[in-house]
Amino acid sequence: MTKFTKKESQLIVNHVCACIKKLKVTQEKLCGELDPPLDTSLFTKTKQGKKRLSDEYLSQLVELFGYPRIGKGIFVEAEHYDGLNEFLDTYEDTQLARFTNRQIQIWQNAEFIESLLRSFVIIEKKAIENSNNFTDNKTYVLGQLQSMLKDEAFKNWFDLYEPKAHSSALKKVLFDIKESPTEPTLEAILAVYNIRCLPEFPKEALLQRLGMMNYLVDSIYEFDISHQTLFPIPIEKELVISGEQVLNERISLNTFIDKTSRKFDSLIKQFSLIDEITLLEPNSKIRLIIRDYLINHDHVESWQYVQFQIFLGTEMGYHLLLSFEGKTSRKVVISLKNNNEIIDTIIELHKFFGLKNIIISAIKNSLAEAGGYIPGTTLLT
Structure with missing residues (x-):
């Protein structure tokens, strides 16, 4: 069964409300026809984002009314991190585990x-x-x-x-x-x-x-x-990043040698x-x-390039997609809960990879053109 997030639960319920309004069907009638019947108050609170329906109910609603359109996006199989610190704090251990697993495969x-x-x-x-x-x-x-x-x-x-x-x-x-x-x-x-x-x-x-x-x-x-058993490493998940791509640059990492x-x-x-x-x-x-x-060295997670992409999500949140290229490959998605962190995150990532000459003004311009929030700026309307 498909697993839905709390945000998806709200989107689906709002989509269903728009559909039944056109069909002139009340929320009470719809909730009564679900199996088992659903408490109307829970349906209403989910619509407001205060509650979350179970995956069983959401699957029934999607089967009846389809999934709401969420805008354009891209599909990617990647590791997913909530915030930059979670990625950086686990980077060294993950690299070591990936390296060791390739050695263990010989012994398997x-x-x-x-x-x-x-x-x-x-x-x-x-x-x-x-x-x-x-x-x-x-x-x-x-x-x-x-x-x-x-x-x-x-x-x-x-x-x-x-x-x-x-x-x-x-x-x-x-x-x-x-x-x-x-x-x-x-x-x-x-x-x-x-x-x-x-x-x-x-x-x-x-x-x-x-x-x-x-x-x-x-x-x-x-x-x-x-x-021998392999070390646990972050699992690549099937992700859809919705929203507009506001930055896409391929950066050479020839000078980057991590710890x-x-x-x-x-x-x-x-x-x-x-x-x-x-x-x-x-x-x-x-x-x-x-x-x-x-x-x-090319087999020791020594990346040659990283494709650096930023997406402005439909909920105005930022998602960073890092695609590491070399003899091996690795894809990472970093989601920022706080939009205020976007510029600091970009600067911190560039420092981590030993990159210089960051043109922050150009990045800010790309964010502004996409309608994204830029911390520290004054909005003139």
Whole structure:
């Protein structure tokens, strides 16, 4: 069933009143014919904007009399925020969640997990085969890797090690490579957990990727190699923005690097992640490539442009539509409850994106031509 807002409820009831007036039908008669019959006083208070009808009643009225015309508008699928502060306060966390989700999607690839587990073998298999806890090789290896992630020795190795170029498996490695730690060696750490990596697989690259994923999400929840869930991010809603477009400009964001992007830059430099891992299955033709999103800044929510649009709604409220463009995309609608905030909001957004040379007079002129309210001005009629 369609969900209606309080404002839509008032618009629909007023539209119905205009229709039944032409049909010479009273409000009492109409309310009595609805299922179940509606209290006439509630109908009247909804018309005045004091009350709201239920979605069941509104659906009946729309089916009988149609939906009121609300003027021209545009349809968009976008995140919706009430006010600028709600958008800015959640911006960094949302960017981080979007970035992390793209990394998690690699770990949701069953073929990748299977290839990862087949890269390792059990050293002393006979010692554990008779154990009640042993089920199969893959489950055992998975559990051992999971336990290793909590080991301080592995954390120390991860913090210090930066892999050198590998001709077949690693195509790109970032510069400023440090010397590998002499102790503990990765082989020694794995041996503690009774596993080793087959020589044909790039163990350093695989375990560096495993460690990166673990420590990336560790501050939020415990990383589980085989059961990753995506982080919650703002949901894109189907929206119709009614009213007249009063501003439309496409702005270059080449100089904009937000705090989250700087964190990613630090992450890239610190972990020296590879561009891609190529896993070649022994004695088979299976070839799996896992591309690393971190190596390319364009994949790290580094927007190239933002389409900046302002709409003057039918109720004289302002709605801002921001369409971010790059290797990824994002659409955001910011609704302003207070028209007095429009100019300050525009200035604040430009500052946030590091944009200079804001021509406020031109923006005010666009708002005035559309009949919009401009705070701080004197209206001459």
